[in-house]
Amino acid sequence: MSVLDIKDLRVEFPGRKSVFVAVDDVTLSVDAGKVLGVVGESGAGKSTVGNAVIGLLQEPGHIAGGEVYLHGKRIDQLPYKEKRRLRGRKIGMIFQDPLTSLDPLQTVESQLVETIRTHLPLSRSQARQRAIDLIEAVGIPDASERIKQYPHQFSGGMRQRVVIALALCAEPELVIADEPTTALDVSIQAQILELMKELCRERNVAMLVITHDMGVIADITDHVAVMYHGELVEYGETIQVLGAPEHPYTQSLISAVPRPDIKVERFPVVNYIEKAGTPQKQIDIATHWLGKARDYEKVTGPLVQIKDLDMQFETRGSIFPSKRKYFKAVKKVSFDINEGETFGLVGESGSGKSTIARLITGLYQPTGGSILFGKTELTSLKNRKDVLAMRRQMQMIFQDPYSSLNARMRVSDIIAEPIKFHRLASSNAEVRQIVDDLLDHVGLGAAAGKKFPHEFSGGQRQRISIARALATRPRFLICDEPTSALDVSIQAQILNLLKDLQQELGLTMLFISHDLAVIRQMCNRIGVMRHGELCEVADCDQLFEAPQHPYTRELLNLMPSLELLSRANLATA
Amino acid sequence: MIGFATRRIVQAMIVMLVVALLAFTMFRFVGDPINQMVGIETSIEDREALRDRLGLNDPVPVQFFRFITKAAQFDFGTSYQFRQPVSELFAKRIPATLELSFASAVFALVVGIPMGIYAGLNRESPISKLFLSVSLIGISLPTFFIGILLIFLFSVTLQWLPSFGRGETVQIGSWWTTGFLTISGLKALILPSITLGLYQMTLIMRLIRAEMLEVIRTDYIKFARARGLPDRLVNFRHALKNTLVPVITITGLQLGAIIAFATITETVFQWPGMGLMFLQAVQNVDIPIMSAYLMLTAFLFVTINFIVDILYFFIDPRLRVGRP
Numbered sequence: 001m002s003v004l005d006i007k008d009l010r011v012e013f014p015g016r017k018s019v020f021v022a023v024d025d026v027t028l029s030v031d032a033g034k035v036l037g038v039v040g041e042s043g044a045g046k047s048t049v050g051n052a053v054i055g056l057l058q059e060p061g062h063i064a065g066g067e068v069y070l071h072g073k074r075i076d077q078l079p080y081k082e083k084r085r086l087r088g089r090k091i092g093m094i095f096q097d098p099l100t101s102l103d104p105l106q107t108v109e110s111q112l113v114e115t116i117r118t119h120l121p122l123s124r125s126q127a128r129q130r131a132i133d134l135i136e137a138v139g140i141p142d143a144s145e146r147i148k149q150y151p152h153q154f155s156g157g158m159r160q161r162v163v164i165a166l167a168l169c170a171e172p173e174l175v176i177a178d179e180p181t182t183a184l185d186v187s188i189q190a191q192i193l194e195l196m197k198e199l200c201r202e203r204n205v206a207m208l209v210i211t212h213d214m215g216v217i218a219d220i221t222d223h224v225a226v227m228y229h230g231e232l233v234e235y236g237e238t239i240q241v242l243g244a245p246e247h248p249y250t251q252s253l254i255s256a257v258p259r260p261d262i263k264v265e266r267f268p269v270v271n272y273i274e275k276a277g278t279p280q281k282q283i284d285i286a287t288h289w290l291g292k293a294r295d296y297e298k299v300t301g302p303l304v305q306i307k308d309l310d311m312q313f314e315t316r317g318s319i320f321p322s323k324r325k326y327f328k329a330v331k332k333v334s335f336d337i338n339e340g341e342t343f344g345l346v347g348e349s350g351s352g353k354s355t356i357a358r359l360i361t362g363l364y365q366p367t368g369g370s371i372l373f374g375k376t377e378l379t380s381l382k383n384r385k386d387v388l389a390m391r392r393q394m395q396m397i398f399q400d401p402y403s404s405l406n407a408r409m410r411v412s413d414i415i416a417e418p419i420k421f422h423r424l425a426s427s428n429a430e431v432r433q434i435v436d437d438l439l440d441h442v443g444l445g446a447a448a449g450k451k452f453p454h455e456f457s458g459g460q461r462q463r464i465s466i467a468r469a470l471a472t473r474p475r476f477l478i479c480d481e482p483t484s485a486l487d488v489s490i491q492a493q494i495l496n497l498l499k500d501l502q503q504e505l506g507l508t509m510l511f512i513s514h515d516l517a518v519i520r521q522m523c524n525r526i527g528v529m530r531h532g533e534l535c536e537v538a539d540c541d542q543l544f545e546a547p548q549h550p551y552t553r554e555l556l557n558l559m560p561s562l563e564l565l566s567r568a569n570l571a572t573a
Numbered sequence: 574m575i576g577f578a579t580r581r582i583v584q585a586m587i588v589m590l591v592v593a594l595l596a597f598t599m600f601r602f603v604g605d606p607i608n609q610m611v612g613i614e615t616s617i618e619d620r621e622a623l624r625d626r627l628g629l630n631d632p633v634p635v636q637f638f639r640f641i642t643k644a645a646q647f648d649f650g651t652s653y654q655f656r657q658p659v660s661e662l663f664a665k666r667i668p669a670t671l672e673l674s675f676a677s678a679v680f681a682l683v684v685g686i687p688m689g690i691y692a693g694l695n696r697e698s699p700i701s702k703l704f705l706s707v708s709l710i711g712i713s714l715p716t717f718f719i720g721i722l723l724i725f726l727f728s729v730t731l732q733w734l735p736s737f738g739r740g741e742t743v744q745i746g747s748w749w750t751t752g753f754l755t756i757s758g759l760k761a762l763i764l765p766s767i768t769l770g771l772y773q774m775t776l777i778m779r780l781i782r783a784e785m786l787e788v789i790r791t792d793y794i795k796f797a798r799a800r801g802l803p804d805r806l807v808n809f810r811h812a813l814k815n816t817l818v819p820v821i822t823i824t825g826l827q828l829g830a831i832i833a834f835a836t837i838t839e840t841v842f843q844w845p846g847m848g849l850m851f852l853q854a855v856q857n858v859d860i861p862i863m864s865a866y867l868m869l870t871a872f873l874f875v876t877i878n879f880i881v882d883i884l885y886f887f888i889d890p891r892l893r894v895g896r897p
Contacts, residue, residue, distance in 0.1 A: 095796055100791060103811045104891060
C-alpha cells in the first residue's frame with residue numbers, strides 16, 4: 001500500500017463571477033522511501049496539490065471532489081482538529097524560502113521543542129535532546145550550541161536545514177517539499193537535495209517534491225507527474241517521462257530547458273504554452289529611428305575596459321575611521337568586453353556580480369580602479385552633460401519584472417520617458433510612433449501601450465523592460481538575471497528576443513546570471529566570480545570543456561545533470 | 574547595546590537642550606516679565622533695579638546657562654500668579670495627572686489589545702466589524718464631546734459617578750496623593766480615564782488588527798500551521814509577538830501624548846492636574862509655569878521613547894546581535 005494516494009482530486013476556488021478550478025482530476029501515489037516530483041510552470045496547480053493534501057488551502061479554496069488517502073485512511077474529510085493532528089505528525093512540509101519560514105523572534109530550539117512536544121509525549125529535556133540530534137542529522141555542526149541561536153544567525157542553506165529538521169521532527173510518514181531549493185544557490189541546492197534524498201531513504205519517508213526545475217526532478221525523483229493548467233498531463237517513472245516524453249506539453253517543456261552541454265543557436269521555442277510573442281510588424285532596422293544615429297565613435301580595442309575595480313561598503317559606521325568596518329563586495333576585478341559580444345558574469349549570490357553592473361552604470365561610485373567605456377573614463381566623469389551622454393549609451397534590464405516598472409504609469413509613458421528625457425525625437429508624434437514600433441518589435445503589439453504594467457504577465461513585463469532599455473538607442477546593454485523570475489518556456493522566448501536584438505542592432509551585452517546553462521547559451525566569453533573576485537575569464541566553450549580554476553570546476557560539477565532529458569525534438573527547433 | 578543606549582542618551586540630551594532654548598526664549602519674547610510681576614505704580618527706577626536683581630540685564634548666553642542649570646535641579650522660578658515656586662506647584666499636581674494617565678493607558682491597552690487580536694484573527698466575523706465601526710466613533714468624536722456625553726449619561730441622568738474632581742485622596746509619603754485607595758477616588762477616575770483613553774484604545778486596536786492581518790500571511794505562520802502547532806501557540810506565541818514591535822512604538826508615543834495632552838479632559842472634569850494648571854497659566858500669561866510644563870512634557874516624551882528603544886532589544890533578537 002502506498003503512503004499517499006490521491007484519487008481524482010479536484011480543487012476549486014470560487015470567485016465572484018465564476019469558479020476557478022485549480023486542480024482537476026489528479027491521481028497520484030507515493031510509496032515509502034520514494035520521491036515523487038510534481039513539475040509544471042507557474043499557475044499549473046502543483047502547489048495547490050500539496051496544500052490540499054496537508055489541508056492548508058487558502059480560503060475560499062476547497063477540495064471539491066476526489067479522495068486523499070494516507071496509508072489507506074481517508075484524510076480529506078477529517079474534521080479540523082484531527083487534520084491538524086496529522087500535520088507535522090504524519091505529514092511534514094518544507095517551504096520555498098528559508099529566510100521567511102522561521103519565526104524571527106524565537107530560537108531554533110524553542111521552535112523545535114514546541115513542535116516536538118506538540119506531537120510526542122516527551123519531557124522538555126527529552127525534546128531538547130531530540131532537537132539537538134535532529135539538528136545534527138541535517139548536517140549542522142556544533143548542534144548543541146547552534147540550537148540556541150535565532151534564525152537570522154544562520155545562512156540561507158543552514159536555515160533550510162533547520163526547516164527540514166522541523167518538518168521531520170515528529171517522524172512523519174510523508175514530507176511535502178514545495179520548491180525546496182528554488183531560493184538557494186547551486187552549491188547549496190546540491191547539498192540540500194543530497195540531504196533530502198538521504199533522509200528520505202534512511203527514514204523510509206515518502207516525499208512529494210513540488211518544483212518548476214527540471215534539474216531537481218532529474219536529480220532526486222523516482223516518479224514524476226507533469227501538470228499543466230491544473231491537469232495531470234503525464235505521470236510515470238522519471239527516466240521514462242524525461243527520456244521519452246509522450247505528451248506534447250512535456251516535450252516542449254523539456255526542450256525549453258537551456259542545455260548546459262552544447263551551445264545551440266537559438267532556444268527551442270515552445271508554442272504549446274503561451275503564444276510566442278512574434279513581432280507583429282517587423283521594423284526595418286536599417287531605415288528606422290532605432291537603427292539610426294548608431295554612429296558612435298569608433299573604438300580600437302575593447303568597448304568596456306575594467307581595471308582593478310574595487311568596491312567596499314561600510315557595514316559599521318563610526319566617527320573614528322579606525323573603528324569603521326567595511327565589506328569588500330568587489331576586489332581588484334579586471335576584464336574587457338569587446339564591441340558586439342556578450343560577456344557573461346556567473347557566480348553565486350553575494351559574489352559581487354550585480355555590484356559590478358551597478359558600478360558600470362554609475363549607480364554606485366567605485367572605491368578604486370577604473371572603468372573605461374570607449375575612450376571615456378567613467379569614474380572621473382563630473383560634468384552632468386557627459387554623464388547623461390554616457391547613460392544614454394548604456395541601459396540595464398533588471399531581474400524582477402514586477403518591481404522594475406512603475407505601476408502607476410502607462411506602458412507607453414514608461415517607454416517614452418527615456419526618449420523624451422534624452423530628447424531623442426523631434427516631436428510628440430514621433431515619440432508615439434517610436435513607442436508603438438518598439439512595442440511591436442519586442443512582440444507585444446502597439447495596443448499594449450495603453451495598458452498598465454499589472455495587466456501583463458512576468459514575461460510580457462520583461463519585454464516592456466527591454467523596449468524601455470532600447471528606447472535610448474543604447475550601445476551597451478546590461479542584463480542582470482533577466483530571466484531568473486520567469487518560467488522556462490518564457491525564459492526561452494525572452495532570451496531569443498535578446499539574441500535577435502543583439503544581432504540586429506550590434507549591441508554589446510553584459511549578461512549576469514547564476515544559471516550556467518543560460519550563460520552557456522547566451523555568451524561569447526564568461527567571467528566566473530566568487531567572493532568579489534574574478535576567478536577565471538575564458539571563451540564560452542573553453543570554460544565549459546576545459547575549466548582552469550578549481551571553483552569553476554566545482555560549479556560545473558554542481559550543475560544538475562540533465563542527461564536524462566530527451567533532446568530528440570531539438571532538431572525541430 | 575551599551576553603545577546604542579549612550580547614543581540615544583546623547584540624542585535625548587540634544588533634544589532637551591533645544592526644548593530648553595524654546596522654553597527660555599518664551600521668557601524673553603512673550604511679554605516683559607517685569608511688567609507681569611509689578612504693579613502699575615512701580616517707578617521706572619524700581620523696575621530697573623528689579624530687572625538687575627533678576628539678572629535680566631546679563632548677556633543672553635549667561636542667562637540661558639543659568640536657566641539650564643536651574644532647570645536641571647527642577648528649579649523653574651516662581652509663578653507669577655501664585656507667588657510660589659513652580660516646582661512645588663507641579664509636585665502637588667503631578668500625582669493627579671499621572672494617575673489619570675496611568676488609568677487611561679491601562680484601559681486602552683487592556684481593552685484595545687484583545688479587541689485588536691480578535692478582530693485580526695476573525696476578520697470576517699460580525700463582532701470584528703462591530704469593533705471597527707464603534708472604534709471609528711472613538712476616533713472621530715472630539716474628546717471634550719465624549720467627556721460631556723459621559724457626564725450627561727452617568728452623572729446627570731443615572732447619577733452613578735461623580736462629574737468632577739478626584740474624590741477623596743490619601744496622602745502617601747511627603748507629596749504623593751492617590752485616589753486609588755478610596756472608593757470615591759476610584760469612582761472619580763472612571764469617566765475621565767475612559768474619555769482620555771478612548772482614542773488610544775481605538776488606535777491600538779486598529780494597529781494590532783492591521784499588524785495581525787499582515788503577520789498571519791507570512792510564511793513562518795503558514796509553516797507553523799503546517800507543523801500542526803495548535804492555534805493557541807500559532808496565534809499568541811508566533812503571531813502576536815511579531816506584531817509587538819510597531820505596537821510598542823506607537824503605544825510609547827501615545828502614552829506620552831496621554832500624559833502631556835490630558836489638558837482637555839482635565840478641564841472637562843475639573844481634574845486638579847498639570848493640564849488644568851497649564852491652561853490657567855496660559856490665561857494669565859504665567860510664563861514660568863508654561864516653560865516648566867514645556868520642559869516636563871519634552872522630558873516625558875524623551876524618556877518614554879528611550880524606554881521603547883531599549884524594549885526593542887528584549888523583543889527582537891535581530892537587534893541584539895551586532896552585525897558583522
